[in-house]
Amino acid sequence: MRGGKRLKLLVLLVPLLILGGCAGNSKDSQSANKLPTNYQTALKQAKGQTVTYYGFGGSDTQNRWIDQVVTPMMKKKGITVKRVPMDIDTILNKLTTEKEANKKQGNIDVVWINGENFYNAKKLGLLDGPLNNKMLPNMKRYISASDPDVKRDMATPIDQLEVPYGNAQFVMIGSKKMFNGNYPTSAAKLLDWAKTNPGKLTYVAPPDFTGSAFIRNIIYETVGYQALNDAPATKAGIYKVIKPSLDYLNELKPYLWENGKTYPKTTAQMDKMFADHQIALDFSYNQMYAATQKSTGQFTNDAQTFLFDKGTIGNYNYLAVPKTAPNKAAAIVLINMMLSKKAQSEQLSLKYGAAIPPYSASKMPPEITDKLNDSAKKNNTVPVKTLAKKRIPEVSGKKIPIIEQLWKEHVLNAN
């Protein structure tokens, strides 16, 4: 009887002990390994190591690029690459837990990150740095330090904690047949078209990445980038500035698919609706998306890529190294490899997602420019020059959840 009670007490105490104490005597408390100081040392140290790359695994083209292009290139340097499909929310979660548990060495070497996630990771001090030209010769070669995207990621100062490796710009994809060749290149034209063709438009509901970008693009159209950028990052401040945009979306709402009472939940759902001609307009964060979709037979030649006259949102994908990375030398080599001309020019082909390199305009190798122009012509999409001209930066990552919240309150749930 008493033995049982004592046992119970003991059982209750165990978790408390684990939770509270033993932070100091944790097994992993040996000092974390440091970033190498330059590329040559990194290369030497990295031989024979295995580097683990963590990134969103739902993009088959991106996966293929890593597996078929980057991994063999790394193999030649004597480094094995392991790709773990994990979305960035989970990665940050894992890194935060590791920090909380005082774990000095994890299993994540390189992460694909940007925007609000970078903001959060930086605030919590999860990332290691500085990642600079000395370590990354390809960064020195192709990316000028004065590029705004090297300095700031969605208004968060980068402070050499991440490196751009891919370039993305929001594009519209319209159905030739349904628009009759006359694409709505502004918010006003879009609304007009919707009014004469009710039920043929929709957008993915935020917090989906693309849906959220569409709403920001509408804000840029209706009140301008500057106004939103200058607005304080508070709910009231943003509401005041984007009120006209919310009004616009509400005016559009009754003419949307299902009268705007419901929205597709994923871009894939929207792609399917577009492919089935249920809706006339699709969006993507990749200027070659229509072409990639055509090559796999999902879209037909009916899909035509275009931009808003005033421009669309562009942003970068970045790579970062967590403080708890076990193989930092190999991580540096991997990042440098992903920035190399060979890897980047391979990535221009459709099967690898046709992403534009993050290179500065002034340092872009001519063969890459040629390839980009060729492919734009061949796939009948927007030329790179036009894209660059019509590129509008992102606003602060802090503001994005607030905008999404406002959309939910004032558009989705408005009567």
Next chain:
Amino acid sequence: MKKLTKLAIFLIFSCFVFLPLLVIVLLAVGKSWNYPQLLPQQINFGSYFKLLFTNHELLTSLTASISLALGTIVLTISIAYPTAIVLAYYQFRGKKLLNILVYLPLIIPGIALLTNVDFMMIKLGLDGSFLGVISIHTLFCLPYAIKLLVDNLALLHNRYEVVSRNLGASGWQTFFQITLPLSKNGLQGAVMMTYIVSMTQYLATLLVGDGKYLTLSVRMFPFTQAGKYKIAAVYGVTFMLVTLIPLYLIDAWMSHQERRVIKS
């Protein structure tokens, strides 16, 4: 007439079960399937099987899935069986509480649980280890396993055991010769459920596995989340094959054994 109704119900139910599965198979082997075509324009089984047997990724994730599932079965049953015996045969204070406690891992949402279990695993040094991953799988399998075993054991009552003990058999003898064979149905159900629940764990495997166990679900989930229907369907069909074939084999083996016992 009554037979006819029964047959109709049977057919409706079969449609309900099979139609979605058929769609997934078609997605996996078909190409260019857009409205208003009723069926995919091309069907290509070859590409599917080629993908299946040449894809190194698919094969390694299969091995990871199955070894974790087997480990989980061992751990789950060794915890669930004694617990189920207690819940089915004994009366004691706190039994009601225990009855609810058993379901808690299913009741507490994953968001609240997973990161914190991961925290504990790091503290215990089990993060990224085989034992760590099968432990978290076991956590989610236990409610099902215990439920199925209790349902089953409760029906047997312990009268056979009592009789056997009265006849002088030892505790172990009774267990192996009476209790275990009689709870075979429940045990089979529990093993089956454990296998499935372990195979379908995604976030738990990723977090606690520290990226070291890239199972079929871990590979498949991002594609379904991103709505890459076609790739998700390819993984899905593979998933169906590796789940269904072993389970039906076990089932067939068990009924074969049963017939042998009856004959002898």
Next chain:
Amino acid sequence: MPTKRKIILLLSPFYLFFTLFFFSAVLKSFVTSLGYYPIVGLKKIGLQYYGSAFHSATFLASCERTFLFALFSTAMACLVGLGLAFLFNGRKNNFTRIFFKIAQLPVMLPHIFIVLALLQLISQTGLIPSLLVHLGIMASINHFPLLVNDPLQIGIILTYLWKEIPFVIVSLVLVLRQMDDRYKIVAVNLGATKWQNFWHISLPLIQPALINAFIINFAFNFGSYEVPYLLGNQQRELLPVYIYDLYVQGDLTQLPLTMSLNLILSLFSILFAGLLLKIGRFLPGGHTGGSK
């Protein structure tokens, strides 16, 4: 007492396991929900997050909606499953053997499967609407009702039914097969009607299993976000999706709120499960089934 020692011995693996991996984790979520989350500088302990949850009209509305939704979908699954289990439980009959095999299929496959298939089948350009148009039953696909992301959550309910009806069937048939047929034969010989037979013989025996299945399904329908996230209607958001959206915004200072919402949700499920077990004891079979 030897029995007592035996119980402790038999339960020790379970308790040890739960203590190490489960209670400790729940304890940590509880501590976080009270506002103690030092990694982002939150150290003020109190019930403020629970308070703000109960003051949020959106949360309360979503709570009520989710409860009704979960109750309805679970009850449907259990009723249909119960009916089918009774129709097809014989083990000697080949027909029912096949039925049981078919019923096992959905139990073995993850939810995400059926989500995938439903999007292909019943979205407005899906297979079923196209088929109806082809057959001339419907004039155009625009007449087909919205069944995914719809206000009545039909898409989610269908997904849950597909998984849960078979689960109920499997757990009930496993029990029914074990049932002593002699009870039934005696009862029929004594002139019991079919209904009496069901109410007095079969139901009491399977009632505990049914209640258990109800609890498992209810907990899942009430608390999981994966399916509602993909198939739900955004205007009528279900609680787990509401919490999940809050969680993935990545603002860690919101984590205590997320945790307290999750724990409120769990507490609710626990109380409901407790209530069900209580009710089960008053139903036929409650005083014997499952405990003797």
